[in-house]
Amino acid sequence: MTARILWTHVGALAALLAAHVLLPAYHHGNLARIMVLAIYATGYNIAFGYTGLLSLGHALFFGAGLYAAGLTAYYTGLPGWLALLAGPVAGGAVALALGSFALRTAGVAFMIVTLMFAQAFHLAILYLGRWTRGDEGLVIARASRQLFGLDLADGSVRFLVAWALFALTMVAALIIARSGLGRVMVAMRENEERSRMLGYDPYMTKLIALGLSGAMSGLAGGAYALLFGYVGASLASVQYSILPLLYVLLGGAGTVLGPLIGTVAMFYLIDLASNVTDAHQLVTGAALVLLILFAPRGILGSIRDRFARWIP
Protein backbone atom coordinates (compact mmCIF):
# COMPACT_ATOMS: atom_id res chain seq x y z
CA MET A 1 0.00 0.00 0.00
CA THR A 2 1.45 3.36 -0.94
CA ALA A 3 2.14 5.88 1.80
CA ARG A 4 -0.30 8.47 0.47
CA ILE A 5 -3.17 5.98 0.47
CA LEU A 6 -2.33 4.97 4.03
CA TRP A 7 -2.05 8.57 5.23
CA THR A 8 -5.23 9.67 3.50
CA HIS A 9 -7.23 7.06 5.36
CA VAL A 10 -5.43 7.55 8.66
CA GLY A 11 -6.07 11.27 8.18
CA ALA A 12 -9.80 10.69 7.71
CA LEU A 13 -9.97 8.69 10.92
CA ALA A 14 -7.92 11.32 12.76
CA ALA A 15 -10.26 14.06 11.47
CA LEU A 16 -13.23 12.20 12.92
CA LEU A 17 -11.49 11.96 16.31
CA ALA A 18 -10.52 15.62 16.13
CA ALA A 19 -14.16 16.52 15.42
CA HIS A 20 -15.09 14.85 18.69
CA VAL A 21 -12.67 17.11 20.55
CA LEU A 22 -13.22 20.32 18.60
CA LEU A 23 -16.92 20.38 17.78
CA PRO A 24 -19.71 21.22 20.26
CA ALA A 25 -21.50 18.34 22.03
CA TYR A 26 -24.47 18.61 19.64
CA HIS A 27 -22.34 17.10 16.91
CA HIS A 28 -21.03 14.19 18.96
CA GLY A 29 -24.30 12.26 18.79
CA ASN A 30 -24.68 13.21 15.13
CA LEU A 31 -21.21 11.97 14.28
CA ALA A 32 -21.72 8.68 16.14
CA ARG A 33 -24.88 8.12 14.10
CA ILE A 34 -23.11 9.20 10.92
CA MET A 35 -20.30 6.71 11.50
CA VAL A 36 -22.74 3.86 12.07
CA LEU A 37 -24.62 4.81 8.90
CA ALA A 38 -21.27 5.13 7.11
CA ILE A 39 -20.51 1.51 8.08
CA TYR A 40 -23.82 0.62 6.46
CA ALA A 41 -22.98 2.67 3.36
CA THR A 42 -19.51 1.09 3.19
CA GLY A 43 -21.17 -2.32 3.17
CA TYR A 44 -23.58 -1.18 0.47
CA ASN A 45 -20.64 0.14 -1.53
CA ILE A 46 -19.03 -3.33 -1.62
CA ALA A 47 -22.11 -4.66 -3.42
CA PHE A 48 -23.07 -1.63 -5.50
CA GLY A 49 -19.95 0.50 -5.89
CA TYR A 50 -17.45 -2.28 -6.48
CA THR A 51 -19.51 -5.17 -7.83
CA GLY A 52 -22.32 -3.32 -9.58
CA LEU A 53 -25.14 -5.02 -7.66
CA LEU A 54 -27.92 -2.46 -7.41
CA SER A 55 -29.88 -3.77 -4.42
CA LEU A 56 -33.07 -2.20 -3.14
CA GLY A 57 -33.22 -4.58 -0.21
CA HIS A 58 -30.25 -3.79 1.98
CA ALA A 59 -32.58 -2.80 4.81
CA LEU A 60 -33.03 -6.56 5.17
CA PHE A 61 -29.35 -6.99 6.08
CA PHE A 62 -29.26 -3.87 8.24
CA GLY A 63 -32.49 -4.98 9.91
CA ALA A 64 -31.24 -8.54 10.41
CA GLY A 65 -28.20 -7.16 12.28
CA LEU A 66 -30.34 -4.66 14.17
CA TYR A 67 -32.79 -7.26 15.39
CA ALA A 68 -30.21 -10.01 15.97
CA ALA A 69 -28.20 -7.72 18.25
CA GLY A 70 -31.21 -5.90 19.71
CA LEU A 71 -33.27 -8.98 20.57
CA THR A 72 -30.17 -10.71 21.97
CA ALA A 73 -29.49 -7.76 24.24
CA TYR A 74 -33.15 -7.22 25.12
CA TYR A 75 -34.20 -10.78 25.87
CA THR A 76 -31.16 -12.90 26.71
CA GLY A 77 -28.85 -10.83 28.86
CA LEU A 78 -25.86 -12.28 27.02
CA PRO A 79 -22.65 -10.19 27.05
CA GLY A 80 -22.68 -7.10 24.82
CA TRP A 81 -19.92 -8.38 22.53
CA LEU A 82 -22.00 -11.45 21.73
CA ALA A 83 -25.01 -9.27 20.92
CA LEU A 84 -22.82 -7.06 18.73
CA LEU A 85 -21.29 -10.09 17.00
CA ALA A 86 -24.79 -11.37 16.25
CA GLY A 87 -25.24 -8.34 13.94
CA PRO A 88 -22.66 -9.12 11.23
CA VAL A 89 -23.27 -12.86 11.55
CA ALA A 90 -27.01 -12.39 10.93
CA GLY A 91 -26.47 -9.80 8.18
CA GLY A 92 -23.91 -11.96 6.41
CA ALA A 93 -25.94 -15.16 6.72
CA VAL A 94 -29.13 -13.51 5.44
CA ALA A 95 -27.21 -11.93 2.55
CA LEU A 96 -25.74 -15.30 1.55
CA ALA A 97 -29.14 -16.99 1.80
CA LEU A 98 -30.86 -14.26 -0.24
CA GLY A 99 -27.97 -14.03 -2.69
CA SER A 100 -27.95 -17.76 -3.36
CA PHE A 101 -31.13 -17.37 -5.39
CA ALA A 102 -31.48 -13.60 -6.00
CA LEU A 103 -28.16 -13.64 -7.87
CA ARG A 104 -29.67 -15.95 -10.45
CA THR A 105 -31.38 -12.77 -11.63
CA ALA A 106 -29.76 -9.53 -12.78
CA GLY A 107 -30.55 -5.87 -13.33
CA VAL A 108 -34.12 -4.81 -12.69
CA ALA A 109 -35.15 -8.33 -11.65
CA PHE A 110 -32.42 -8.33 -8.97
CA MET A 111 -33.65 -4.98 -7.69
CA ILE A 112 -37.22 -6.25 -7.47
CA VAL A 113 -36.28 -9.54 -5.78
CA THR A 114 -34.16 -7.79 -3.15
CA LEU A 115 -36.85 -5.15 -2.56
CA MET A 116 -39.50 -7.85 -2.22
CA PHE A 117 -37.56 -9.79 0.42
CA ALA A 118 -36.74 -6.66 2.39
CA GLN A 119 -40.43 -5.73 2.40
CA ALA A 120 -41.35 -9.26 3.50
CA PHE A 121 -38.88 -8.91 6.39
CA HIS A 122 -40.35 -5.54 7.32
CA LEU A 123 -43.85 -7.02 7.34
CA ALA A 124 -42.62 -10.02 9.35
CA ILE A 125 -41.32 -7.63 12.04
CA LEU A 126 -44.75 -6.02 12.21
CA TYR A 127 -46.48 -9.41 12.20
CA LEU A 128 -44.28 -10.69 15.03
CA GLY A 129 -45.12 -7.64 17.11
CA ARG A 130 -45.54 -9.78 20.21
CA TRP A 131 -41.72 -10.05 20.34
CA THR A 132 -40.61 -7.08 18.26
CA ARG A 133 -43.30 -4.55 19.24
CA GLY A 134 -43.52 -3.59 15.58
CA ASP A 135 -43.34 0.11 14.76
CA GLU A 136 -43.25 1.08 18.41
CA GLY A 137 -40.06 -0.94 18.78
CA LEU A 138 -37.98 -1.93 21.76
CA VAL A 139 -35.90 0.29 23.98
CA ILE A 140 -32.86 -1.58 25.22
CA ALA A 141 -32.09 -0.94 28.86
CA ARG A 142 -28.83 0.75 29.75
CA ALA A 143 -27.77 -2.33 31.73
CA SER A 144 -27.92 -4.43 28.55
CA ARG A 145 -25.78 -1.97 26.58
CA GLN A 146 -22.39 -2.77 28.05
CA LEU A 147 -19.36 -3.73 25.98
CA PHE A 148 -16.32 -5.05 27.87
CA GLY A 149 -17.32 -2.90 30.84
CA LEU A 150 -17.93 0.20 28.71
CA ASP A 151 -21.31 1.92 29.05
CA LEU A 152 -22.54 2.39 25.48
CA ALA A 153 -25.21 4.84 26.66
CA ASP A 154 -22.47 7.32 27.54
CA GLY A 155 -22.01 9.89 24.76
CA SER A 156 -18.21 9.77 24.59
CA VAL A 157 -18.05 5.98 24.80
CA ARG A 158 -20.69 5.74 22.10
CA PHE A 159 -18.68 8.03 19.85
CA LEU A 160 -15.44 6.13 20.37
CA VAL A 161 -17.03 2.69 19.86
CA ALA A 162 -18.73 3.95 16.68
CA TRP A 163 -15.37 5.34 15.55
CA ALA A 164 -13.58 2.04 16.27
CA LEU A 165 -16.20 0.04 14.38
CA PHE A 166 -16.08 2.46 11.46
CA ALA A 167 -12.27 2.27 11.42
CA LEU A 168 -12.47 -1.53 11.38
CA THR A 169 -14.95 -1.46 8.49
CA MET A 170 -12.98 1.11 6.54
CA VAL A 171 -9.75 -0.88 6.85
CA ALA A 172 -11.62 -4.03 5.77
CA ALA A 173 -13.05 -2.16 2.76
CA LEU A 174 -9.59 -0.85 1.87
CA ILE A 175 -8.10 -4.35 2.05
CA ILE A 176 -10.93 -5.77 -0.07
CA ALA A 177 -10.67 -2.96 -2.64
CA ARG A 178 -6.94 -3.54 -3.10
CA SER A 179 -7.08 -7.32 -3.05
CA GLY A 180 -7.44 -9.69 -5.98
CA LEU A 181 -11.07 -10.21 -4.99
CA GLY A 182 -11.65 -6.44 -5.17
CA ARG A 183 -10.25 -6.28 -8.68
CA VAL A 184 -12.40 -9.18 -9.81
CA MET A 185 -15.45 -7.46 -8.27
CA VAL A 186 -14.68 -4.32 -10.28
CA ALA A 187 -14.13 -6.44 -13.39
CA MET A 188 -17.55 -8.01 -12.80
CA ARG A 189 -19.11 -4.55 -12.51
CA GLU A 190 -17.40 -3.31 -15.66
CA ASN A 191 -18.10 -6.29 -17.88
CA GLU A 192 -19.54 -9.51 -16.54
CA GLU A 193 -19.29 -11.41 -19.82
CA ARG A 194 -15.64 -10.45 -20.26
CA SER A 195 -14.92 -11.60 -16.70
CA ARG A 196 -16.52 -14.95 -17.46
CA MET A 197 -14.37 -15.26 -20.55
CA LEU A 198 -11.33 -14.77 -18.34
CA GLY A 199 -12.37 -17.69 -16.15
CA TYR A 200 -14.17 -15.97 -13.29
CA ASP A 201 -17.43 -17.32 -11.95
CA PRO A 202 -19.78 -14.30 -11.74
CA TYR A 203 -22.22 -16.04 -9.42
CA MET A 204 -19.59 -16.94 -6.83
CA THR A 205 -17.86 -13.55 -6.98
CA LYS A 206 -21.15 -11.73 -6.52
CA LEU A 207 -22.23 -14.06 -3.73
CA ILE A 208 -19.00 -13.38 -1.82
CA ALA A 209 -19.43 -9.64 -2.39
CA LEU A 210 -23.04 -9.72 -1.21
CA GLY A 211 -22.05 -11.78 1.84
CA LEU A 212 -19.37 -9.25 2.81
CA SER A 213 -21.78 -6.40 2.12
CA GLY A 214 -24.46 -8.06 4.24
CA ALA A 215 -22.02 -8.67 7.12
CA MET A 216 -20.99 -4.99 7.14
CA SER A 217 -24.62 -3.87 6.92
CA GLY A 218 -25.47 -6.26 9.77
CA LEU A 219 -22.59 -4.84 11.83
CA ALA A 220 -24.05 -1.37 11.28
CA GLY A 221 -27.50 -2.62 12.34
CA GLY A 222 -26.10 -4.32 15.45
CA ALA A 223 -24.07 -1.24 16.36
CA TYR A 224 -27.15 0.97 15.89
CA ALA A 225 -29.20 -1.19 18.27
CA LEU A 226 -26.59 -1.21 21.03
CA LEU A 227 -25.26 2.33 20.68
CA PHE A 228 -28.62 4.07 20.41
CA GLY A 229 -30.63 1.56 22.45
CA TYR A 230 -33.55 1.35 20.07
CA VAL A 231 -34.80 -1.34 17.69
CA GLY A 232 -37.87 -0.56 15.57
CA ALA A 233 -39.53 -1.64 12.34
CA SER A 234 -39.01 1.81 10.76
CA LEU A 235 -35.26 1.06 10.70
CA ALA A 236 -35.94 -1.90 8.42
CA SER A 237 -38.30 -0.03 6.08
CA VAL A 238 -37.67 0.64 2.39
CA GLN A 239 -36.29 4.06 3.29
CA TYR A 240 -33.31 2.30 4.86
CA SER A 241 -32.67 0.51 1.59
CA ILE A 242 -32.59 3.79 -0.33
CA LEU A 243 -30.45 5.76 2.13
CA PRO A 244 -27.17 3.86 1.64
CA LEU A 245 -27.63 4.10 -2.13
CA LEU A 246 -27.89 7.89 -1.84
CA TYR A 247 -24.92 8.09 0.55
CA VAL A 248 -22.79 6.05 -1.85
CA LEU A 249 -23.88 7.97 -4.96
CA LEU A 250 -23.26 11.28 -3.22
CA GLY A 251 -19.86 10.32 -1.81
CA GLY A 252 -18.59 8.31 -4.77
CA ALA A 253 -19.42 4.73 -5.67
CA GLY A 254 -16.43 2.41 -5.74
CA THR A 255 -14.28 4.57 -3.45
CA VAL A 256 -13.34 3.57 0.10
CA LEU A 257 -13.97 6.96 1.72
CA GLY A 258 -16.89 7.94 -0.51
CA PRO A 259 -19.56 6.34 1.74
CA LEU A 260 -18.33 8.35 4.75
CA ILE A 261 -18.22 11.58 2.77
CA GLY A 262 -21.67 10.92 1.32
CA THR A 263 -23.16 10.11 4.72
CA VAL A 264 -21.70 13.25 6.34
CA ALA A 265 -22.83 15.43 3.42
CA MET A 266 -26.35 14.00 3.27
CA PHE A 267 -26.84 14.02 7.05
CA TYR A 268 -25.83 17.66 7.44
CA LEU A 269 -27.61 18.72 4.27
CA ILE A 270 -30.86 17.38 5.73
CA ASP A 271 -30.00 18.82 9.15
CA LEU A 272 -29.28 22.30 7.79
CA ALA A 273 -32.19 22.29 5.35
CA SER A 274 -34.65 21.27 8.06
CA ASN A 275 -33.51 24.25 10.14
CA VAL A 276 -34.44 26.57 7.28
CA THR A 277 -37.61 25.04 5.86
CA ASP A 278 -40.14 22.28 6.43
CA ALA A 279 -39.66 21.35 2.79
CA HIS A 280 -36.16 20.10 3.49
CA GLN A 281 -36.64 17.07 1.28
CA LEU A 282 -37.07 19.43 -1.66
CA VAL A 283 -33.72 21.03 -0.89
CA THR A 284 -32.10 17.62 -0.54
CA GLY A 285 -33.64 16.47 -3.82
CA ALA A 286 -32.44 19.59 -5.65
CA ALA A 287 -28.93 19.07 -4.28
CA LEU A 288 -28.94 15.48 -5.51
CA VAL A 289 -30.13 16.51 -8.98
CA LEU A 290 -27.31 19.07 -9.18
CA LEU A 291 -24.83 16.46 -8.09
CA ILE A 292 -25.95 13.97 -10.72
CA LEU A 293 -25.79 16.69 -13.39
CA PHE A 294 -22.37 18.10 -12.50
CA ALA A 295 -20.58 15.29 -10.64
CA PRO A 296 -22.22 12.01 -11.62
CA ARG A 297 -19.41 9.99 -10.07
CA GLY A 298 -20.04 11.54 -6.65
CA ILE A 299 -17.85 13.87 -4.61
CA LEU A 300 -14.80 11.63 -4.14
CA GLY A 301 -15.33 9.87 -7.47
CA SER A 302 -15.11 13.22 -9.27
CA ILE A 303 -12.02 14.23 -7.30
CA ARG A 304 -10.44 10.90 -8.19
CA ASP A 305 -11.27 11.28 -11.88
CA ARG A 306 -9.95 14.80 -12.15
CA PHE A 307 -7.07 15.12 -9.72
CA ALA A 308 -6.04 11.92 -7.96
CA ARG A 309 -6.29 8.64 -9.84
CA TRP A 310 -4.54 6.89 -6.96
CA ILE A 311 -7.47 7.25 -4.54
CA PRO A 312 -8.81 3.72 -3.92
Add this chain to the structure above:
Amino acid sequence: MLTLDRVTSGYDAVIVLRDLSLSVSGGEVLCLMGRNGAGKTTILRTIMGLVRPRSGQIRLDGRRLDTQPAHGIARAGIGYVPQGRRLFGDLSVAQNLTIGLMARDRPQRTRETVLQLFPRLRERLNQPARTLSGGEQQMLAIGRALCMEPKVLLLDEPSEGLQPSMIALIRDTIDALRRTGVATILVEQRVDTALAVADRIGFVAGGRIAECHPASDLGPDSEAFHRHVGV
Protein backbone atom coordinates in the same frame (compact mmCIF):
# COMPACT_ATOMS: atom_id res chain seq x y z
CA MET B 1 -6.01 -30.05 -30.05
CA LEU B 2 -9.37 -28.27 -30.19
CA THR B 3 -12.08 -30.04 -32.15
CA LEU B 4 -15.65 -29.13 -32.99
CA ASP B 5 -17.62 -32.16 -34.11
CA ARG B 6 -20.93 -31.56 -35.94
CA VAL B 7 -21.81 -28.53 -33.81
CA THR B 8 -25.16 -26.82 -34.29
CA SER B 9 -25.83 -23.55 -32.46
CA GLY B 10 -27.57 -20.21 -32.77
CA TYR B 11 -29.63 -17.56 -31.05
CA ASP B 12 -33.21 -18.31 -29.95
CA ALA B 13 -35.08 -19.55 -33.03
CA VAL B 14 -32.23 -18.73 -35.43
CA ILE B 15 -29.80 -21.53 -36.24
CA VAL B 16 -26.44 -20.03 -37.26
CA LEU B 17 -24.03 -22.99 -37.24
CA ARG B 18 -25.22 -26.25 -38.81
CA ASP B 19 -23.27 -29.45 -38.17
CA LEU B 20 -20.04 -27.49 -38.23
CA SER B 21 -16.80 -29.41 -37.75
CA LEU B 22 -13.28 -28.04 -37.47
CA SER B 23 -10.06 -28.69 -35.60
CA VAL B 24 -6.92 -26.75 -34.78
CA SER B 25 -3.68 -28.14 -33.37
CA GLY B 26 -1.04 -26.62 -31.09
CA GLY B 27 1.14 -24.09 -32.92
CA GLU B 28 -1.31 -23.85 -35.81
CA VAL B 29 -3.10 -20.70 -36.99
CA LEU B 30 -6.52 -21.28 -38.50
CA CYS B 31 -8.04 -18.21 -40.09
CA LEU B 32 -11.80 -18.04 -40.56
CA MET B 33 -13.11 -15.83 -43.33
CA GLY B 34 -16.53 -15.24 -44.77
CA ARG B 35 -19.18 -12.67 -45.48
CA ASN B 36 -20.87 -10.67 -42.72
CA GLY B 37 -23.39 -12.83 -40.90
CA ALA B 38 -21.79 -16.09 -42.07
CA GLY B 39 -21.30 -17.19 -38.46
CA LYS B 40 -17.57 -16.54 -37.84
CA THR B 41 -18.08 -14.78 -34.51
CA THR B 42 -20.73 -17.33 -33.53
CA ILE B 43 -18.12 -20.08 -33.94
CA LEU B 44 -15.87 -18.32 -31.42
CA ARG B 45 -18.74 -17.57 -29.03
CA THR B 46 -19.88 -21.18 -29.25
CA ILE B 47 -16.40 -22.45 -28.41
CA MET B 48 -16.35 -20.05 -25.42
CA GLY B 49 -19.74 -21.29 -24.18
CA LEU B 50 -21.34 -17.86 -24.64
CA VAL B 51 -23.66 -19.48 -27.18
CA ARG B 52 -24.67 -22.98 -26.18
CA PRO B 53 -24.40 -25.73 -28.82
CA ARG B 54 -27.72 -27.46 -29.47
CA SER B 55 -25.97 -30.57 -30.67
CA GLY B 56 -22.45 -31.80 -31.36
CA GLN B 57 -19.38 -31.81 -29.19
CA ILE B 58 -16.46 -29.47 -28.52
CA ARG B 59 -13.30 -30.99 -27.07
CA LEU B 60 -9.94 -29.64 -25.96
CA ASP B 61 -7.28 -32.35 -25.78
CA GLY B 62 -10.08 -34.90 -25.52
CA ARG B 63 -11.85 -33.11 -22.66
CA ARG B 64 -15.40 -31.95 -23.39
CA LEU B 65 -15.94 -28.23 -23.21
CA ASP B 66 -19.54 -27.95 -24.38
CA THR B 67 -20.85 -29.18 -21.02
CA GLN B 68 -18.93 -26.56 -19.04
CA PRO B 69 -19.87 -22.97 -18.13
CA ALA B 70 -18.01 -20.15 -19.92
CA HIS B 71 -15.70 -19.49 -16.99
CA GLY B 72 -14.82 -23.21 -16.87
CA ILE B 73 -13.96 -23.16 -20.57
CA ALA B 74 -11.65 -20.18 -20.03
CA ARG B 75 -9.96 -21.99 -17.15
CA ALA B 76 -9.54 -25.07 -19.31
CA GLY B 77 -7.24 -22.98 -21.51
CA ILE B 78 -9.24 -21.05 -24.10
CA GLY B 79 -8.39 -17.36 -24.37
CA TYR B 80 -10.82 -15.07 -26.18
CA VAL B 81 -10.22 -11.57 -27.49
CA PRO B 82 -13.61 -10.43 -28.77
CA GLN B 83 -14.29 -7.81 -31.37
CA GLY B 84 -14.31 -4.37 -29.74
CA ARG B 85 -11.69 -5.45 -27.15
CA ARG B 86 -13.95 -5.11 -24.09
CA LEU B 87 -11.42 -4.04 -21.54
CA PHE B 88 -12.12 -3.08 -17.96
CA GLY B 89 -11.94 0.62 -18.70
CA ASP B 90 -11.76 1.90 -15.13
CA LEU B 91 -8.94 -0.48 -14.21
CA SER B 92 -5.34 0.38 -15.01
CA VAL B 93 -3.28 -1.51 -17.59
CA ALA B 94 -1.45 -3.31 -14.76
CA GLN B 95 -4.74 -4.28 -13.10
CA ASN B 96 -6.18 -5.56 -16.38
CA LEU B 97 -3.13 -7.78 -16.79
CA THR B 98 -3.31 -8.93 -13.16
CA ILE B 99 -6.95 -9.98 -13.67
CA GLY B 100 -5.71 -12.17 -16.52
CA LEU B 101 -2.92 -13.66 -14.39
CA MET B 102 -5.19 -14.38 -11.44
CA ALA B 103 -7.74 -16.15 -13.60
CA ARG B 104 -5.47 -19.16 -13.99
CA ASP B 105 -3.04 -18.49 -11.12
CA ARG B 106 -0.24 -17.57 -13.47
CA PRO B 107 3.04 -16.12 -12.07
CA GLN B 108 4.27 -12.53 -12.51
CA ARG B 109 6.88 -13.68 -15.02
CA THR B 110 4.04 -14.38 -17.45
CA ARG B 111 3.23 -10.68 -17.25
CA GLU B 112 6.86 -9.90 -18.02
CA THR B 113 6.65 -12.08 -21.13
CA VAL B 114 3.56 -10.16 -22.23
CA LEU B 115 5.24 -6.81 -21.56
CA GLN B 116 8.23 -7.89 -23.64
CA LEU B 117 5.81 -8.68 -26.44
CA PHE B 118 4.07 -5.30 -26.06
CA PRO B 119 6.67 -2.89 -24.61
CA ARG B 120 4.34 0.06 -25.08
CA LEU B 121 2.07 -1.33 -22.36
CA ARG B 122 4.94 -1.08 -19.87
CA GLU B 123 4.94 2.71 -20.36
CA ARG B 124 1.22 2.82 -19.62
CA LEU B 125 0.97 0.44 -16.66
CA ASN B 126 -0.77 2.89 -14.31
CA GLN B 127 -3.00 4.45 -16.94
CA PRO B 128 -6.74 3.57 -17.01
CA ALA B 129 -7.43 1.21 -19.90
CA ARG B 130 -10.13 3.48 -21.33
CA THR B 131 -7.56 6.21 -21.98
CA LEU B 132 -5.40 4.04 -24.28
CA SER B 133 -5.40 4.42 -28.06
CA GLY B 134 -7.23 1.82 -30.18
CA GLY B 135 -4.02 -0.03 -30.98
CA GLU B 136 -2.87 -0.02 -27.37
CA GLN B 137 -6.27 -1.30 -26.26
CA GLN B 138 -5.96 -4.17 -28.70
CA MET B 139 -2.47 -4.94 -27.35
CA LEU B 140 -3.87 -4.95 -23.83
CA ALA B 141 -6.81 -7.16 -24.79
CA ILE B 142 -4.46 -9.69 -26.39
CA GLY B 143 -1.93 -9.31 -23.56
CA ARG B 144 -4.58 -9.95 -20.92
CA ALA B 145 -5.68 -13.10 -22.71
CA LEU B 146 -2.03 -14.22 -22.97
CA CYS B 147 -1.59 -13.71 -19.22
CA MET B 148 -3.84 -16.76 -18.86
CA GLU B 149 -1.30 -18.79 -20.88
CA PRO B 150 -4.07 -20.26 -23.06
CA LYS B 151 -3.68 -23.41 -25.11
CA VAL B 152 -5.98 -21.95 -27.74
CA LEU B 153 -6.40 -18.26 -28.50
CA LEU B 154 -9.53 -16.99 -30.26
CA LEU B 155 -9.06 -13.61 -31.94
CA ASP B 156 -12.04 -11.84 -33.45
CA GLU B 157 -10.90 -9.32 -36.06
CA PRO B 158 -7.94 -8.00 -34.06
CA SER B 159 -6.77 -5.72 -36.88
CA GLU B 160 -10.12 -3.97 -37.32
CA GLY B 161 -9.70 -0.19 -37.35
CA LEU B 162 -5.98 -0.26 -36.63
CA GLN B 163 -3.17 1.56 -38.42
CA PRO B 164 -0.73 -0.50 -40.53
CA SER B 165 2.07 -0.48 -37.92
CA MET B 166 -0.30 -1.96 -35.32
CA ILE B 167 -1.53 -4.59 -37.76
CA ALA B 168 2.08 -5.58 -38.39
CA LEU B 169 2.64 -5.86 -34.64
CA ILE B 170 -0.39 -8.12 -34.27
CA ARG B 171 0.84 -10.32 -37.13
CA ASP B 172 4.23 -10.59 -35.38
CA THR B 173 2.45 -11.50 -32.14
CA ILE B 174 0.47 -14.27 -33.80
CA ASP B 175 3.71 -15.56 -35.31
CA ALA B 176 5.39 -15.50 -31.91
CA LEU B 177 2.47 -17.42 -30.41
CA ARG B 178 2.72 -20.06 -33.11
CA ARG B 179 6.32 -20.69 -32.04
CA THR B 180 5.25 -21.18 -28.41
CA GLY B 181 2.78 -23.90 -29.42
CA VAL B 182 -0.43 -21.90 -28.88
CA ALA B 183 -3.19 -22.77 -31.34
CA THR B 184 -4.92 -19.69 -32.77
CA ILE B 185 -8.29 -19.30 -34.42
CA LEU B 186 -8.35 -15.94 -36.10
CA VAL B 187 -11.43 -14.30 -37.57
CA GLU B 188 -10.18 -11.85 -40.16
CA GLN B 189 -11.54 -9.78 -43.04
CA ARG B 190 -8.18 -8.69 -44.48
CA VAL B 191 -6.90 -11.08 -47.13
CA ASP B 192 -3.28 -9.91 -46.80
CA THR B 193 -3.26 -10.53 -43.04
CA ALA B 194 -4.88 -13.95 -43.45
CA LEU B 195 -2.32 -14.99 -46.07
CA ALA B 196 0.55 -13.63 -43.98
CA VAL B 197 -0.21 -15.39 -40.70
CA ALA B 198 -2.50 -18.38 -41.30
CA ASP B 199 -1.49 -22.01 -41.80
CA ARG B 200 -4.98 -22.82 -43.03
CA ILE B 201 -7.85 -20.63 -44.14
CA GLY B 202 -11.40 -21.84 -43.58
CA PHE B 203 -14.24 -20.15 -45.45
CA VAL B 204 -17.49 -19.99 -43.50
CA ALA B 205 -20.75 -20.05 -45.43
CA GLY B 206 -24.22 -21.31 -44.61
CA GLY B 207 -23.22 -22.13 -41.03
CA ARG B 208 -20.47 -24.54 -42.09
CA ILE B 209 -16.83 -24.54 -43.15
CA ALA B 210 -17.58 -24.52 -46.88
CA GLU B 211 -13.92 -24.79 -47.91
CA CYS B 212 -10.62 -25.07 -46.07
CA HIS B 213 -7.23 -24.72 -47.75
CA PRO B 214 -3.61 -24.46 -46.67
CA ALA B 215 -2.74 -20.76 -46.87
CA SER B 216 0.27 -21.64 -48.99
CA ASP B 217 -2.12 -22.93 -51.71
CA LEU B 218 -3.88 -19.57 -51.93
CA GLY B 219 -2.95 -16.18 -53.29
CA PRO B 220 -4.61 -12.76 -53.11
CA ASP B 221 -6.47 -13.48 -56.36
CA SER B 222 -7.65 -16.98 -55.47
CA GLU B 223 -11.20 -17.86 -56.46
CA ALA B 224 -12.05 -18.86 -52.86
CA PHE B 225 -11.70 -15.24 -51.73
CA HIS B 226 -13.99 -14.08 -54.53
CA ARG B 227 -16.58 -16.73 -53.68
CA HIS B 228 -16.67 -16.27 -49.91
CA VAL B 229 -15.31 -12.83 -49.07
CA GLY B 230 -16.33 -10.90 -52.16
CA VAL B 231 -12.91 -9.44 -53.00
